[in-house]
Amino acid sequence: xxxxxxxxxxxxxxxxxxxxxxxxxxxxxxxxxxxxxxxxxxxxxxxxxxxxxxxxxxxxxxxxxxxxxxxxxxxx
Numbered sequence: 001x002x003x004x005x006x007x008x009x010x011x012x013x014x015x016x017x018x019x020x021x022x023x024x025x026x027x028x029x030x031x032x033x034x035x036x037x038x039x040x041x042x043x044x045x046x047x048x049x050x051x052x053x054x055x056x057x058x059x060x061x062x063x064x065x066x067x068x069x070x071x072x073x074x075x076x
Contacts (some may be wrong), residue, residue, distance in 0.1 A: 021043075
């Protein structure tokens with residue numbers, strides 16, 4: 001794969017000692033000429049090099065995801 005990863009931010013993961021939420025931009029995640037995505041990785045142990053969970057979000061879905069997360073927060 002020809003993917004390029006650009007780190008955007010890291011947030012401490014509440015309820016863990018060293019966990020983190022990592023937000024990155026990945027260019028060409030699925031091979032040459034594939035569209036860039038926003039990647040959200042969840043690290044239960046921040047010393048690991050690979051996340052325990054990750055999701056890739058196309059640019060076109062980011063606003064809807066933010067709205068859904070805000071709505072979901074009301075249920076917590």
